[in-house]
Amino acid sequence: MSDLDAFRAEIRAWLEENCPAEMREPVSDDGDICWGGRNFQFKNEAQKTWMDRCAAKGYTVPDWPKPYGGAGMSPAEAKIWREECGRINARLPLSSFGIWMLGPALLKFGTEEQKVHYLNQIARGEIRWCQGYSEPGSGSDLVSLQTFGEDKGDHWVVNGQKIWTSYADKADWIFCLVRTDKTNKYQGISFLLFDMMTPGVTTKPIKLISGNSPFCETFFDNVVVPKTQIVGELNRGWDVAKYLLGHEREMISGAGGGDRLNAIGAVVARNGLEDPILRAELAQFDVDALAYACMGEKFLDEAKVGRGHPAQPNMIKYVGTELNKRRHELLMAAGGATALEWDSERTNGGSPSRSWLRTKANSIEGGTSEVMLNVVAKRILELPGA
Amino acid sequence: MPLYHTEDQAMLADTVTGFMADEGAIKQQLRHFRDMNCQDGFGHALWKQFAEMGLTGMLAAEADGGLAMGHVEAGIVLREIGRNLTPSPFLTTSVMGVTALGGASDDLRGRWLPGVLAGDSVLAMAIDEGPKHRPERIACKAEKAGNGFRLQGRKAFVVQGASADAIIVAARTSGSDSDVDGITLFAVPKDAAGVSHENLRLVDSAMASNVTFDNVELDGDCVIGEVDGGRALLNKVINAGRIGAAAELTGVGQGAFDITTAYLKTRKQFGQLIGEFQALQHRAAHLYSELEIAEAAVIKAQQLLDGGSERADLMVSVAKAKAAKACNLSVREGVQMHGGVGMTDEFDIGLYMKRDRSLAEFMGDQYYHAERVAQLSGY
Ligand SMILES: Cc1cc2nc3c(=O)[nH]c(=O)nc-3n(C[C@H](O)[C@H](O)[C@H](O)COP(=O)(O)OP(=O)(O)OC[C@H]3O[C@@H](n4cnc5c(N)ncnc54)[C@H](O)[C@@H]3O)c2cc1C
Ligand SMILES: Cc1cc2nc3c(=O)[nH]c(=O)nc-3n(C[C@H](O)[C@H](O)[C@H](O)COP(=O)(O)OP(=O)(O)OC[C@H]3O[C@@H](n4cnc5c(N)ncnc54)[C@H](O)[C@@H]3O)c2cc1C
Numbered sequence: 001m002s003d004l005d006a007f008r009a010e011i012r013a014w015l016e017e018n019c020p021a022e023m024r025e026p027v028s029d030d031g032d033i034c035w036g037g038r039n040f041q042f043k044n045e046a047q048k049t050w051m052d053r054c055a056a057k058g059y060t061v062p063d064w065p066k067p068y069g070g071a072g073m074s075p076a077e078a079k080i081w082r083e084e085c086g087r088i089n090a091r092l093p094l095s096s097f098g099i100w101m102l103g104p105a106l107l108k109f110g111t112e113e114q115k116v117h118y119l120n121q122i123a124r125g126e127i128r129w130c131q132g133y134s135e136p137g138s139g140s141d142l143v144s145l146q147t148f149g150e151d152k153g154d155h156w157v158v159n160g161q162k163i164w165t166s167y168a169d170k171a172d173w174i175f176c177l178v179r180t181d182k183t184n185k186y187q188g189i190s191f192l193l194f195d196m197m198t199p200g201v202t203t204k205p206i207k208l209i210s211g212n213s214p215f216c217e218t219f220f221d222n223v224v225v226p227k228t229q230i231v232g233e234l235n236r237g238w239d240v241a242k243y244l245l246g247h248e249r250e251m252i253s254g255a256g257g258g259d260r261l262n263a264i265g266a267v268v269a270r271n272g273l274e275d276p277i278l279r280a281e282l283a284q285f286d287v288d289a290l291a292y293a294c295m296g297e298k299f300l301d302e303a304k305v306g307r308g309h310p311a312q313p314n315m316i317k318y319v320g321t322e323l324n325k326r327r328h329e330l331l332m333a334a335g336g337a338t339a340l341e342w343d344s345e346r347t348n349g350g351s352p353s354r355s356w357l358r359t360k361a362n363s364i365e366g367g368t369s370e371v372m373l374n375v376v377a378k379r380i381l382e383l384p385g386a
Numbered sequence: 387m388p389l390y391h392t393e394d395q396a397m398l399a400d401t402v403t404g405f406m407a408d409e410g411a412i413k414q415q416l417r418h419f420r421d422m423n424c425q426d427g428f429g430h431a432l433w434k435q436f437a438e439m440g441l442t443g444m445l446a447a448e449a450d451g452g453l454a455m456g457h458v459e460a461g462i463v464l465r466e467i468g469r470n471l472t473p474s475p476f477l478t479t480s481v482m483g484v485t486a487l488g489g490a491s492d493d494l495r496g497r498w499l500p501g502v503l504a505g506d507s508v509l510a511m512a513i514d515e516g517p518k519h520r521p522e523r524i525a526c527k528a529e530k531a532g533n534g535f536r537l538q539g540r541k542a543f544v545v546q547g548a549s550a551d552a553i554i555v556a557a558r559t560s561g562s563d564s565d566v567d568g569i570t571l572f573a574v575p576k577d578a579a580g581v582s583h584e585n586l587r588l589v590d591s592a593m594a595s596n597v598t599f600d601n602v603e604l605d606g607d608c609v610i611g612e613v614d615g616g617r618a619l620l621n622k623v624i625n626a627g628r629i630g631a632a633a634e635l636t637g638v639g640q641g642a643f644d645i646t647t648a649y650l651k652t653r654k655q656f657g658q659l660i661g662e663f664q665a666l667q668h669r670a671a672h673l674y675s676e677l678e679i680a681e682a683a684v685i686k687a688q689q690l691l692d693g694g695s696e697r698a699d700l701m702v703s704v705a706k707a708k709a710a711k712a713c714n715l716s717v718r719e720g721v722q723m724h725g726g727v728g729m730t731d732e733f734d735i736g737l738y739m740k741r742d743r744s745l746a747e748f749m750g751d752q753y754y755h756a757e758r759v760a761q762l763s764g765y
Binding site: 075076079263265266268269273279280282283284286287288290291292294295297298299301302305307315318319370372373374376377380381382383384385 | 388389390647650651658659661662664667668670671672674675678679680682683685686700701703704705707708711752755756757759760763764765
């Protein structure tokens with residue numbers, strides 16, 4: 001038996017023993033996702049047990065180094081971990097912007113002290129993070145952002161407004177893009193971390209077309225941020241921001257695994273499939289979805305060994321999100337009038353229609369599809385003037 | 387297994403890419419043999435060079451003098467054949483034919499493999515009987531006659547059939563047309579009495595034959611594998627053909643894409659490079675994405691086939707369908723983005739469009755394979 005086979009056997013046995021039965025059921029709504037954080041309400045005991053057991057072994061962030069709360073798995077081992085979790089449909093023990101976005105940025109740009117401190121908190125699900133990038137006047141054109149941090153010696157005083165801050169009202173800390181030099185567009189932004197309980201931070205929820213309010217307007221009124229809480233160098237936050245966006249795009253693409261990679265025809269057909277044209281569309285979709293799942297796998301395999309074009313997450317994000325929108329259009333069509341129910345019990349409170357509406361944001365959040373195509377054209381295809 | 391080439395495979399790719407860019411290029415091969423109205427549709431000298439490099443026997447067992455490689459490696463060669471639009475018997479002979487012979491007796495392998503390995507002979511595959519790929523239905527009959535069989539029927543779209551030294555024929559030895567069982571594979575020699583060809587030039591300049599078998603007498607030792615039990619081997623041969631065609635399609639799509647993006651960087655209108663127009667940039671970026679995905683699906687299916695996975699059938703159909711969709715988009719966008727010159731014979735982009743059409747049809751088009759994905763998924 002090779003080392004990897006032995007590793008697989010070990011993981012399989014550990015999962016068998018430690019993953020509670022409830023955590024092997026499909027995720028049906030946001031409440032089933034474990035976000036962690038100071039104020040997180042666990043849905044049930046199993047959710048907490050699962051997170052804690054994984055955290056103790058470093059499995060919430062399997063490929064992070066051990067001193068930072070991970071399990072130090074190699075790319076091949078991490079792939080086995082994902083495959084074995086997939087085999088028993090184990091839910092992610094912990095999901096968070098800390099894991100997907102801030103963590104990778106800290107691993108690359110953080111000081112040793114920052115890594116030990118913040119990464120361990122993330123890995124154990126103690127601190128929940130939100131992302132302060134977008135502003136009312138700065139969406140796709142993010143680099144035009146205006147939120148300003150005034151230099152006061154050992155700290156900055158931050159004033160301004162962010163918008164579309166996902167879970168700002170539930171998060172403990174924010175990673176935030178702040179202008180620290182008004183004379184330099186790209187090299188005048190710093191990447192700051194601060195507590196959402198700092199005096200002067202307020203949030204106001206925004207209601208979405210799905211009826212939910214997962215994100216907020218976030219206001220900063222003379223917020224004091226100590227100078228130790230900067231990631232990377234002063235005025236070089238754009239480098240950190242872009243690096244993080246790569247990971248965000250990868251996450252939104254769904255390429256990492258889970259439901260978004262699945263074919264849907266067989267599931268839909270369980271409730272009958274009488275329309276031959278819809279069946280044909282489902283088959284065409286399944287071809288695209290199953291092929292995309294291969295792309296996701298290839299992308300991850302290549303990324304882990306530093307192959308693949310650095311701008312590839314933009315392509316993955318574009319394709320994955322457009323595919324997910326198509327998936328939900330088809331699910332709505334297949335569901336017929338039942339899928340239109342907005343708050344009935346049998347639809348779990350309008351889950352089909354709310355999910356369908358939520359997916360429309362996939363190709364907007366984290367950079368729109370059009371912006372992704374711009375980046376691919378410029379950085380990968382090297383087309384002129386892009 | 388990670389979804390990229392191993393070091394050995396990457397080395398092979400390097401060698402083959404360089405070799406094919408030199409020797410397999412459109413001007414030397416496709417245009418040359420098309421313009422001289424070659425009735426074989428491919429060049430024998432290049433086939434001989436393939437043999438010298440060991441490529442003709444890539445999939446043959448080591449004991450038979452082959453390299454015992456798999457579909458990932460064959461796909462590397464096919465991608466370059468596709469990129470250069472090289473007319474070659476490689477797919478039908480070295481991929482499908484050698485896979486079929488893998489199930490044959492020592493005698494039969496000894497009869498046909500050495501010629502293939504030496505680059506002296508080629509094999510053709512006679513499976514389909516009408517204009518569409520329908521291997522589920524096989525009417526061409528082989529009846530027992532003395533110690534052997536008598537073959538009666540027609541086969542369509544037999545690529546390079548009229549030039550082949552042997553035609554591998556899927557025939558019915560029992561049951562009715564749509565039965566799964568009752569299929570037997572035969573290696574029919576070129577000169578067998580009663581074999582006649584309608585040799586046709588296709589849109590992509592390839593030659594294909596509609597073959598008629600009129601009471602062709604065959605020895606019992608022409609049988610490949612088991613009498614009546616040939617379906618499993620036939621499926622293996624077809625899968626090899628499908629994934630091979632998919633790999634070639636990714637090469638065709640990539641070749642078309644490369645010359646198109648190069649054109650976007652040189653052609654000027656309205657005082658600027660047309661590659662500066664966002665309308666074209668977005669379409670090019672979308673196309674790039676589709677080609678990347680197709681390539682990922684193809685390598686996945688190749689690995690699953692090589693590993694004998696039970697998911698291989700499904701993923702081969704996914705790969706063939708996806709490669710066909712992506713490649714077709716590539717050639718259509720390619721011609722459109724070239725403007726008027728894209729319509730001329732002088733520019734290569736139109737040649738890519740023709741090759742795509744042919745390969746899309748070979749071993750099942752995207753509709754056939756989407757249907758198969760649905761069926762294999764249980765709906
Ligand atoms: C559900 C959701 C969650 C979000 N969460 C967060 C969060 O946690 N933190 C955060 O900071 N932000 C978040 N965002 C904001 C998100 O990043 C922005 O919405 C996104 O960057 C687009 O900006 P915008 O909304 O201002 O649209 P705009 O930039 O105004 O775009 C409008 C339209 O114009 C198109 N467009 C713009 N520029 C170009 C161009 N150059 N070429 C072609 N077309 C162009 C766009 O593609 C789009 O179709 C979230 C958004 C959503 C929907
Ligand atoms: C079969 C045929 C018959 C013809 N017959 C005649 C005839 O009888 N008489 C005659 O005078 N002409 C004729 N033409 C020429 C025809 O009008 C031109 O081919 C056409 O106007 C396109 O110009 P072009 O070929 O130079 O392509 P280009 O203008 O170079 O276009 C190349 C690509 O760039 C795109 N593009 C160009 N500008 C932009 C832009 N601003 N934004 C976005 N995309 C852009 C185009 O859409 C195209 O995809 C014929 C062409 C063909 C193919």
